[in-house]
Amino acid sequence: MVQVMNERKILFLTTQIIVPPTDGGKQCTYYRVRAIAEQQRVQLTMFNHGNQMGVLQNNKTYFPKSLSVSLIEPFHRDVKGAPWFRRIHWGLSWLLSGKCRWEKLLSSQHVTATLMQKILTDNIRVVVLENPFLATLIDIPELRRERIRVLLVEHNVEYKYFLDSLRLPAYIATLEARRIHELEKRVISQVNRTICISPQDSRDLQQEFGVGTVCYLPPLLSSKERCWTRNTSKQIVFTGGLSFYPNLHGIMWLLEHIWSDFLLQYPDYKLVITGKVSDAVKQKLAVYPSVKLTGFLTAQELEDCMIGAQFVVVPIIKGSGVKIKLLEALSYGIPVVTTGESHRGVMYDALQENVPYMYTSDPHMFLEYMCRMASDLDLCERLGMEARIFFDRTYASDTNLRAWLQLLNEGIEE
Template structure:
């Protein structure tokens, strides 16, 4: 790995002459897309993999701490990997307060601000100036303003795609409208409006925007009616077989899987631990709750204090052993956009799911058919208790969900992607 100026690293892989004949594609990802530790990295990785089958792909990505493991995996898919190192943010409470006060005053939300830094943006411009592409795909709407840099570079003729993992303005709207400390409201409102302005200003400047679900597509079109929006759902790697959801003589295990530093996950877990799990533990004292995911666990540890049946497993190298022991997976999200890959993972492994309506949004969820939906704490707890004690219902939900998830295999979704990214298949005349 060779370090260049501003902590920019480049790694090249050897490609044969066949690669040189393919159309050139650039993927710009604000997240280093490996290992697959979040729904975002999973989606980016699989889209990158699908593109690499028909294109010569370069990857421009960002990270404070890139994983050495990721270089080898991504090099097998990419012609070139260009890493722009993000300067680490100080983690002290004072630094956090100053950073977010500045953002609130300027009216720019945190993720957009991170990638609007002039030094970071110039590094992207330097790369664009020296390379020409037929297709440019950007992951996440946080970097949608980079479309201006693309149009100003020698790549103005490239077919441009924005992969909208979420409708960010919808997330910030939900944060703003939740009960919160009064002094946070002005900042949350400004972040909401910042995300909304970006979506309204930039979405219709791309040749196509990818949405993860029909509901997200509708939200995007309300914000940018002239945008061309195609649906590419989230998917999963299907396991070779599903496990038996019976618990046998073992204590029943309830599980949660998700990034703990993603606010909807964290807020949902706080609600579940404070309002739902105590009811379950009182009724089924032998039940255990396991939380799996990377990120800061300190706030959750405080909530877990005194709850001996709760275990924080943190980041794990392989989910399979944990999933094989789960009787029920919970998705207690009360905020969110996009779709929950964790539900697809549970379905694929034959695990019954209890979710809020928000958590189930964007997927073909049918209450009491392939999932149990509950929004109030008492109803959520009752649903988990019922499924833990009624093996027949748990198996029925798991069996129906397993059948549903077969169409969400990444191998199936990746086959559909080239047609969506074919410029001949997109109606021209859309506003750029």
């Protein structure tokens, strides 16, 4: 049977280059856009914030032929790594602007006019913003007057995520969070729908802003060809670069409160941490025994490392949103010990059946669960099988794809 392509055009806007899909945010956007592009006409416009060279040419293999891809090149220079006098100037400008950082970086009448003309002349029927900051690039009220549907995908509750994920002086962090809160509130009130990929975020936004247009859908992710199998490698894996504060915070929590007690009972085990690590963090971790830092791994190396683990830990406590590193482990059918905070990103899905992983935010219980994983291979095997089934049915299923397509096209007039 020949599949009929839906000719309604959808434009996805994102503030980052989503290929290669090497982290949680990129994966959540990339796999969803790719899957939808196989069913419907899709355009993807990415803001090339890092001013990367040859983005489209070097990543052709990631994009199906049905997907039209374009870039918005940087039009305001960011100040990361800039001389101190430029940082001070930019900081004063930010302070007086009344805008949050991303809103300031994306403000351009010329870019907005060009993008709006593109949307109207290309007969775009749906515009999807991958975060609320992107509303700065378009005129939402005008698009809605033109009967163009505008949706916001919330990967996190942005103002909460900001406070949890960055370490800044309190007065700066509080002011920036307040500005993000106001922007988030305004955008959510303007769009047709806000889709959260974490059930907890959906509840939080509904309660915080009192709007009925916020809903939850599971992330649309890809099933894995390879699968974890029972082993006695005595390797416990954590995936994620430690330059990201919630990752570093979670690992330090594990090392400070749990790791030494675990080694007393299982001295032959190693904690393997993947991803780039700064010299300062390396020194910080050097005092803890049986910790291996792999540094950056290719996609193939990372997959081999994960599948070779006896089990995975996701000790993340900071930051809102769904923890993709948890879902990635489940996608391979790997047994996992994680926190209650990570569990809340999948809570309503998981409560429909037996939870296919162990979770707790209590250090003593976390230790107990790790010990059970180390001593009971039958338990690991059972959880691994349940994890794979749960992931494929919830996140990588045709049912989930149809739910996304239905919500994207809801109420569109021909």
